[in-house]
Amino acid sequence: MTCSRFLQLPEKGALSVFFTAGYPRLNDTCVVLDALQQSGVDMVEVGFPFSDPVADGPTIQESNLAALQNGMTVATLMTQLKEIRGQGITMPILLMGYLNPVERYGAERFFREAAECGADALILPDMPFDGYQDRYKALFAKYRLNPVFLVTSRTEPERVRAFDAEGPAFLYVLSSDAVTGGSANITGEREAFFERLSAMGLRSRLIVGFGVSDRASFQAVTKHTSGAIVGSAFLRAISHVPRGSSDSQSDGAAMQEAVKEFVSKMR
């Protein structure tokens, strides 16, 4: 069952932004969320940091390490997110991170608290699909969180259908064979892949990620899909926002401005 907040998403051209919790400063998570909502972004993906993010390129790796150095932990993230739904954040929120911090926190506790905080979905890129079926599916169902599955141009159609049958929030379609932060080189081959997926008649929406960094790449990848996720380019855009009244939080007005400017360049 797809959470109702995903049903608010526009059919076409949904803009989703990824950022790392606790970056550039520890208490920026809600500052950034608020700025994104004000800027009219459709959905947000909040990354919780891991020391060894193998699916991520240099920009997200650095944001992970910076967040960890800032003192970011899973427990802190849960505390930061606790109030957000009461503060007028209505966008769908996805949490994204690697399995180990989830397991160390306690998988059940993690799922329960994430749901209590108002998260709608969870992306765990190193969770294998058989592991999902054997262990995590029950937790997703129990706490009414939606899974998200990655799909690449090499994912077999039967496998795509198996993902689709799980009622994910959406299918996270990779624009390229690379880690995050590269460039989405939209060749004819790539476009044919998006067309092929969209012609499968899947019930899940297709949202494209990896290598989406500007208006041109956003438009190119959303021609045959519902939307796209931008991450590394966004982190670069907010990395220099000055500190606010304390070292642990960026200046709210400057963050609003940086985010607004970034979003206006995306669509």
Add this chain to the structure above:
Amino acid sequence: MKLEVSDKGYFGEFGGAYVPEMLYPNVRELQLQYREVMSEPGFQAEVEGLLRDFAGRPTPMFEAKTLSRMYGCEILLKREDLVHTGAHKINNTIGQILLARRLGKARIIAETGAGQHGVATATVCALMGMPCVVYMGEVDMKRQALNVARMRLLGAEVRGVSSGSKTLKDATNEAMRDWIANPHDTHYIIGSVVGPHPFPDMVARFQSVISKEIKEQCAARGSRQPTHVIACVGGGSNAMGAFFHFIEDPRVQLVGVEAAGCGLTSGRSAATTALGHPGILHGSKTLFMQSEDGQVEEAHSISAGLDYPGIGPQHAHLHVSGRVTYASVTDEEALNGAKLLARREGIIPALESAHAVAYLKGAKFKKEDRVVVVVSGRGDKDMATYLEAFGEKISDDVQ
């Protein structure tokens, strides 16, 4: 006990294949094919031929008479230091490159810590005429400059890794990222019994030639099988190779020696079984050193090859089930072990192997015990570290 991998790649509760979707087809292809390819007589003959004619196997088993007198038992050294390139790593790279060729791969990548696996990979790539990229932490590149030069002379491209702790764990991350970006033509030769299934099982099988030879060589020496097999453990490939054919024989005590670094409580250690917790790293569920929040901790050992925060899933299982005893040896004890082997037996071991030698000092043996110690590699690469550690006392006798 038996150490059989399950269909999903588990040894007890450890193992599996925790890879992002981008790597799923690569890992799946290997899972479906490795056992079949490895059991083909033609493939086996090719591996055996290269191990014999190119690498120089079998390696000798040498009776260390002075050590035997010192410790009051029979001590036999399995001389992996004498195999081509100077360490056991080539047993695995020969097997994997032949497998990669069968799978139609055209490019090879690898990670390396001490540089021994990088050299062994660069060597087989030169032999097969395949392009080779080796990822190595910048810290390791500095302390193992000789091996960097060897890899380059062999034609490999060595890419320095500046993320994280700039050592083996980060080099492994970077190699995985390369594989994600080049899934079609590239095979990733993992250097230890780590990573997603089938790597731990596959690497253990390629390294199992060590215990196969130990069995044969013990049989040739009065048909008595060893009472103990002792090997150092970083990720754990030489140890898995040395234990492999003895796991089902409860009469053989198996000992894995980890690096305690500056000491177990110093905060600068690599002794995973003592300090680690279960978790998911580099594609498998295993034991590794991590914070309360599940962040991977940096390991420390004077030996670059043992400087890894985790161990392979088989070792995690063998530890939890109690089949293998894991002990640890400090940097200082390892240095003394190296000096002992150099002065008493005329063998300068790699710092990794010196940990296995150093374990003997605190252990209790009976007169009739037959103890096999694996000298996993030779010490040439560590001369700079030995010089720095011993200084002017390098020619002094063992303490």
